[in-house]
Amino acid sequence: MTYIGAHMSSAGGFYKMARKAAAIGANTCQFFCRNPRGSRAKALDPEDLDQCRAFLAENAFGVVVGHAPYIMNPCARDEGIRALAAEMMAGDLALMEHLPGNCYVFHPGSHVGQGVETGCRLIADMLNAVLRPEQQTTVLLETMVGKGSEIGGRFEELRMILEQVKVPERMGVCMDTCHMSDAGYDIVHDLDGVLAEFDRIVGLDWVKAVHINDSLHPTGAKKDRHARIGEGTLGSGTILRVLTHPRLRHLPFLLETPNDDAGHGQEIAMLRVQLETERKENQNKGWEETI
């Protein structure tokens, strides 16, 4: 079973979101825990979250992923902005505990001239202040394109953060195919080489989710403009190789492509057809070999 889903709006509640996800053929999904561009969170609705949790279980969903707001910068220069980041993450994690066993992903942030080492230390400081060993949510660092002073464009930076976290068992990484390519990792021509490099520097066991996005720009462009699958520089062949990679294929795959729910549903259907075609081809190859 391959877990494929998309980023969905939770504006109408989490139960409604889960039903919408199932309706477009998804068996995982991602959502913002609060307004992505603001810091305010709606009051938590435990009943809605309980219904969502029950629905996800009944419909055999894989791990789902909450996403932090974009404005969060845990390695800002300003202490107040860093404190706000910690506050937002703590609030989001309190929400995620109502959906136990899932993941929460955040963009590591921008060090705004303080340097990579200071940035990574500040990010780890925040995680050490917020993470609880008993929590049931795994917190993921997202791989970024590394534009400006953005942290997370290099695998070494992710390692530098993870090394300093005191509760590593509650931590992981979310790969983003558009971001990795834009950051300069050539997953089109050498996915195996890139994954081997990640394994050597960070370790593939840390990867708990993957954002599957095509990219409008070539490898190394550092632009971060997502494209629909097959309409960018990665192509559906690259995405298919990611979905079927032996070290990744058990993970939840989330589309963050420029599409509405219906469009995401079409992308999911297309990917499932391609997966099935490939499975049959491999089966036939297997037959030929045994004959």
Ligand code: FE
């Ligand atoms: Fe993201």
Ligand code: FE
């Ligand atoms: Fe992403």
Ligand code: ZN
């Ligand atoms: Zn992006």
